[in-house]
Amino acid sequence: MHERLNSEEERALALKNRPVPREPLPDADVHSEGFRQTREARRSALVEDYVELIADLIEDGNEARQVDIAARLGVAQPTVAKMLTRLCADGLVSRKPYRGVFLTEAGRKVAQESRIRHQTVEAFLRSLGVSAETARIDAEGIEHHVSAETLEAFRKAMTAR
Numbered sequence: 001m002h003e004r005l006n007s008e009e010e011r012a013l014a015l016k017n018r019p020v021p022r023e024p025l026p027d028a029d030v031h032s033e034g035f036r037q038t039r040e041a042r043r044s045a046l047v048e049d050y051v052e053l054i055a056d057l058i059e060d061g062n063e064a065r066q067v068d069i070a071a072r073l074g075v076a077q078p079t080v081a082k083m084l085t086r087l088c089a090d091g092l093v094s095r096k097p098y099r100g101v102f103l104t105e106a107g108r109k110v111a112q113e114s115r116i117r118h119q120t121v122e123a124f125l126r127s128l129g130v131s132a133e134t135a136r137i138d139a140e141g142i143e144h145h146v147s148a149e150t151l152e153a154f155r156k157a158m159t160a161r
Helices: 007-017 028-059 066-073 077-089 105-127 132-142 148-160
Strands: 093-095 101-103
Touching: 028 066, 028 077, 028 101, 028 105, 066 077, 077 093, 101 105, 105 132, 105 148
Parallel strands: none
Antiparallel strands: 093 101
8 A cells, every 4th residue: 555645755755856957067178087087096996906905915914815805806816817917017016926915015005095095985974874884885986986185075074073
C-alpha cells in the first residue's frame, strides 16, 4: 500500500529532487583546463594508489610483495607486475630479486603527499557526518582530484568548527 505524504514531506522531497540551475558555460580555454586537470588526476591516481599502498605495507612492518599488493588492490599479479615496471622506470620504486618492493626518495614523497590529501579529505567528510567506512572509501577517489585550494578550504572549515 502506498502511503500519502503530508505537505511538509512533499515540500522537502520536491526541494531535494529539484534540479539545480546550470551556470552558463565558461570560456572554452577555461573549460578545457578543468577537463585537462581531471585527465591528469586520473593518470596519476593509479600511481599514487600503488605508491601509498607500498608505503603502508612497509610501515606496517611487512615487505611490500607483489602478491600482497595484488590482494589489497583487488587486481591480478600480472597487472601489479606491469605497474611495478612502470614505477621503477619512473624512479618511484626499486625491486630486489626474491625480496619486496621498496620506495625511492621520490616514491616516499609521492606517498606522503597522497596520504596527507587522503587524510584531509577523509577527516573533512567525517566532519560532515559521513560514516568512517564511507569516508574512507570516498576519500580514496576524491584525494586524487582535489586541488590544493580545496584542501586548504577543507582544513579551514574543520578548524572553524
